[in-house]
Amino acid sequence: MSFLRSSRSFGSTRAAMGASPLSDGELMQLAPSAFATEAHSSRSARYAYIPTADVIAGLRREGFAPVLARQTRPRDADRSGHTKHLIRFRHEGQAIQPRRVGMTFPEVVLINSHDGTSAYHVTAGVFRLACLNGMVVSDGPERSVKVPHKGDVVRQVIEGSFEVLDASRQAIEAADTWAGVTLNRDEQHALADAARVLRFGDEEGNVSTPIQADQLLRARRVADASDDLWTTFNRVQENTIRGGLQAWGRDGNNRPRRVTSREVTGIDQDVKLNRALWMLGERMAALKGAA
Known part of the structure; x- marks a missing residue:
């Protein structure tokens, strides 16, 4: 859909x-x-x-x-x-x-x-x-x-x-509250790694896409380069939902091919993924003592 x-x-x-x-x-x-x-x-x-x-x-x-x-x-x-x-x-x-x-x-x-x-x-x-x-x-x-x-x-x-x-x-x-919580690099990666599995993982949680967690952390605008939880969450959410991320992978014949992540456009998938991402943000806030 x-x-x-x-x-x-x-x-x-x-x-x-x-x-x-x-x-x-x-x-x-x-x-x-x-x-x-x-x-x-x-x-x-x-x-x-x-x-x-x-x-x-x-x-x-x-x-x-x-x-x-x-x-x-x-x-x-x-x-x-x-x-x-x-x-x-x-x-x-x-x-x-x-x-x-x-x-x-x-x-x-x-x-x-x-x-x-x-x-x-x-x-x-x-x-x-x-x-x-x-x-x-x-x-x-x-x-x-x-x-x-x-x-x-x-x-x-x-x-x-x-x-x-x-x-x-x-x-x-x-x-x-999240805007007042600073995440270190490892914490940001943990958030992005979990989002990568949610977006690209199969039923067992295996991920085969060459799109990496680092790419989900990239800021699309200067104002979104901060390290606080709210800004980090928004970077991850936008990159996960909007797609457009590119990486080099391999096709069935092991030949290099460029992969571009697709935008999430189905209503059910959009709502399910957004809810899961929000829960990740809540869990990170709780771990940081800001729930």
Whole structure:
């Protein structure tokens, strides 16, 4: 699965630049499946169809503004109008809060589908302006709410959004703490080594890519060259998710070939990897006595 490419760049840029919230027309361009008028034909009569568009409208009434949208491109083209989609929201109350930690914002991440591949899933997120990166905080009872397709879904999603928004704000506070924790070179390598296994390892944890942990630590901008935990985490997260890292490897005939790491574009992989990386950051903070 992959995100529609235009969705990622357009939505990220709009959100990062602090532009006005996305309109329904813009959301429809980025994630048309959110506006499906009925459930996919594979769903039985027991499947309660509650359109994401109704949930978006309900969240808007409560002050949540959509700022980014994506959807997957399924292998079965028949599901393209009902496939899994992800929408990120910011609450209007953030406007009066000081911008902190290198322009970082708490967000609410909504995931859903109309083909049975996902219930409504509301989870805590963080957006960092410097690198236009949207992160998903590690999972937990206070950071994630799942709502099945039955009952008063709109109300349940709204209540869940306020719950995880508090968790997102706590994540911003954690990032403030991480920014005050200095990592030595060995500690930075330990973080990058673990991220390398998460990104490139097989089910047994074996890694065959020539991409090295050092490359995950490289700063893409001068402001990200610091040795504190928050900045180091952001370097590792960005390099792991964005891809574009190059190294020389060998093909099946043992001939040298250039390898380039791919961007993580699938919704499930993106969320899973981001959560695992955030957990790594939390574990490192705990080891440094800054949990």
